[in-house]
Amino acid sequence: MEVREAAVLLRARGVRVTAPRLAVLGALHDLPHTDVDTLTQAVVGRLGSLSKQAVYDILDAFVQAGLARRIQPAGGPARFETRTGDNHHHLVCRACGRTVDVDCAVGAAPCLEPSTDEAFVVDEAEVTFWGLCPTCQCAPQRLANQ
Ligand SMILES: [Zn+2]
Numbered sequence: 001m002e003v004r005e006a007a008v009l010l011r012a013r014g015v016r017v018t019a020p021r022l023a024v025l026g027a028l029h030d031l032p033h034t035d036v037d038t039l040t041q042a043v044v045g046r047l048g049s050l051s052k053q054a055v056y057d058i059l060d061a062f063v064q065a066g067l068a069r070r071i072q073p074a075g076g077p078a079r080f081e082t083r084t085g086d087n088h089h090h091l092v093c094r095a096c097g098r099t100v101d102v103d104c105a106v107g108a109a110p111c112l113e114p115s116t117d118e119a120f121v122v123d124e125a126e127v128t129f130w131g132l133c134p135t136c137q138c139a140p141q142r143l144a145n146q
């Protein structure tokens with residue numbers, strides 16, 4: 001993502017433009033579903049230095065501003081992505097953690113009508129499909145979560 005493009009996105013969400021924020025947003029756009037460790041390495045490669053805590057704080061601000069979405073597949077670290085607000089789902093590999101977007105089958109979110117809603121007002125459904133990615137199907141001994 002171009003720096004200019006990232007700056008436009010930040011301003012549009014009312015987030016003050018700083019070099020670390022531009023770097024985090026750019027890195028996150030290039031590396032969707034990234035955990036904080038990987039993202040910090042990518043940002044340090046661009047900026048020279050930035051602490052992991054600073055990256056956490058920036059990601060928190062992005063999530064609150066609607067610039068990023070946080071997902072946390074069971075048994076793994078939180079991952080972040082810039083694709084927000086479309087109620088898309090994820091395929092996650094049990095072995096290597098590879099995470100892939102899955103679009104809803106139709107335009108409107110299809111999973112918002114549970115068989116019982118216990119009088120909750122439901123506005124989001126998060127579906128995680130667990131399995132093995134093509135690479136890991138060839139290496140079953142690497143299964144991590146069993
Ligand atoms: Zn895999």
Ligand SMILES: [Zn+2]
Pocket residue numbers: 033081083088089090100101
């Ligand atoms: Zn996603």
